[in-house]
Amino acid sequence: EAGVVQSPRYKIIEKKQPVAFWCNPISGHNTLYWYRQNLGQGPELLIRYENEEAVDDSQLPKDRFSAERLKGVDSTLKIQPAELGDSAVYLCASSPRRSPDGSEQYFGPGTRLTVT
């Protein structure tokens, strides 16, 4: 079974530029998460999808961040414009419907973003 796929793995951009990250969850997983992980910290939830619906986006900075999961499968997270403080690893995770309380989250390798 293929794991959660993310691309690109690394991205370096100048501040004020746009950037997009892509995630393909494990086949059949209905729940998809985007997390941001700052250096030396644990992941912080940005947004959670149940199929194509964003059910928790309370921590997503909506002035510059946007996300979509149009067909309830893969997802894109966008930042426009990027700021220096956005430098972090962006992790995507998915979990199956049978998962009790979200315990089985499967993580992708992440995209390391550096904003210069």
Add this chain to the structure above:
Amino acid sequence: GEDVEQSLFLSVREGDSSVINCTYTDSSSTYLYWYKQEPGAGLQLLTYIFSNMDMKQDQRLTVLLNKKDKHLSLRIADTQTGDSAIYFCAESGGYQKVTFGTGTKLQVIP
């Protein structure tokens, strides 16, 4: 909001036991988890415990939960160099929202 705290660093000798500790604040936590993150990789779920349990054992891993003190620990028996990684404690109070700690970096000395 919910808070999960861990010590930053732990160093042990190969073959010894490692104990990684975690405290949390949310008294309504239903599930508590331990994840492992190796360099350049995402998090891997190691084990989890339901809040009405006080212990769970899975091969070399033992999880102890003291719900009264909101304290969770992960014991790794016979620690190997391949266990070197960052270990994250996490808790979920429901609605599939998981709060992660800051991680404990485990260094295993050969």
